[in-house]
Amino acid sequence: MRACVIGTGVSGLPAIKECRAAGFEVVAYERTSDIGGLWNYRPQMKEGATVMKSTVVNTSKEMMAYSDFPPPSEHPNFMHNSLVMDYIRGYATKFDLTKDIRFDTNVEKLERVGEQWEVTTNGGCKEYFDFAMLCTGHHAFPQYPQINDIEKFKGQILHAHEYRDSKGFEGKDIFIVGIGNSSLDIAVELSSVAKSVTISTRRGTWLFKRVWKGGMPYDVLLMTRWYTYVLDHLPWAVTNEYVEYHLQQRIDHDIYGLRPYHRFFQQHPTLNDTLPGLLATGQIVITDDVDHVDEVGVIVKSGRRFPADVLIYATGYTFKFPYLSPQSTIPIVVSICANY
Known part of the structure; x- marks a missing residue:
């Protein structure tokens, strides 16, 4: 055979x-x-x-x-x-x-x-x-979004699939579409060299971290027989409330525009250890969904306009x-x- x-x-x-x-x-x-x-x-x-x-x-x-x-x-x-x-x-x-x-x-x-x-x-x-x-x-x-008036944009457009490192992005206004793991990794890296970094999200995300209680890896603590038993026997709403409460203690998802429409266990969370500090210092800004673009900027659904030299699609595959x-x-x- x-x-x-x-x-x-x-x-x-x-x-x-x-x-x-x-x-x-x-x-x-x-x-x-x-x-x-x-x-x-x-x-x-x-x-x-x-x-x-x-x-x-x-x-x-x-x-x-x-x-x-x-x-x-x-x-x-x-x-x-x-x-x-x-x-x-x-x-x-x-x-x-x-x-x-x-x-x-x-x-x-x-x-x-x-x-x-x-x-x-x-x-x-x-x-x-x-x-x-x-x-x-x-x-x-790569999966590409449909954005109104994208043909008018005169800056650089790329997908996260093409991104390797921060070289060439120094001093530029960066606008990232999507808020998954790749989006946050890119945003955090570019925040140290770019003029500005903005992340647009339609539905938000629950922000998780690699290290949990006592400095232990989150998955070592959570992926256990005891954890599975608890999930199987407690009401779904209770387990969501428990995890979401602890995530809120790290960063207020409402204040920073992160709170998603879904509950924690409905979708994969996004992992990033550095984002909260960069949001607090304004080096990264979270905004709502894109409405359309012009030659040198992005206008979101709320009407706010962000200057953009580079548009990065972190919209999955x-x-x-x-x-x-x-x-x-x-x-x-x-x-x-x-x-x-």
């Missing part, structure tokens, strides 16, 4: 290992020249996905670890992307995973033919497999498998995969 794995990031590598352990002949396809996927920082990468130069993981090493490969004890709880890559390389080396990987090989088409999967790669080469594992992630295809034929093989509606 043969199995193919498409993508060699944090999910593709263990897929190789487990397929091999199940007795399959494994072939893994990687369109770049290296493993790591999103976590392999590439300054010039235009296609695919890569982190910012300064990105630090939002999950503690204890919770993001492979079960059979603990992270080094000397690594910090929340690792810089370079340390995450060291960890990934160590995993690949320990289990000798790269021998099954075909680098610089792009899968152009994956199609069911009879009882097998037909894989067509760059150059027109075809191979056949009994099983196919799609491990190409969901940070490769579209989830898709462009190589899969037909696309209906795995239905995706509004960027949600039914099998994911």
Whole structure:
């Protein structure tokens, strides 16, 4: 039996290992020249996905670890992307995973033919497999908002997908659309070099932090059997009130324009350790949804106008498998995969 794995990031590598352990002949396809996927920082990468130069993981090493490969004890709880890559390389080396990987090989088409999967790669080469594992992630295809009069804007426009570091943004007025993790990471980094940084949000967010009570990683404290038991047995409204109360003690979400329409457990919170201080000093400003733009500024729904040299879309990604034929093989509606 043969199995193919498409993508060699944090999910593709263990897929190789487990397929091999199940007795399959494994072939893994990687369109770049290296493993790591999103976590392999590439300054010039235009296609695919890569982190910012300064990105630090939002999950503690204890919770993001492979079960059979603990992270080094000397690594910090929340690792810089370079340390995450060291960890990934160590995993690949320990289990000798790269021998099954075909680098610089792009899968152009994956199609069911009879009882097998037909894989067509760059150059027109075809191979056949009994099983196919799609491990190409969901940070490769940026999602762009529709903004009125955007054609009038004369400044720079980019998606968070393109952002690497603060070089070239010194002394500029920055306007960021969206308030997820990438948005806040970019805003915090640019606040030290830009003239101004403004974040526009339609629905707000609950602001969480990496370190919780006693200086412990938040996920180590919250992702326990006791915590799960409490969530299962207390009323939903009570658990939301409890968490929201503690988040309000750190920063008043109403005063700073952060309070969302949803309750805490209805959506993922946004993690950032630095934002409260920068909001208090005015280095970052939170405002409401964009109404339209002019040549050198952004006008929000409340009528306020913000000067802007740079417009950054931190509006997430579209989830898709462009190589899969037909696309209906795995239905995706509004960027949600039914099998994911």
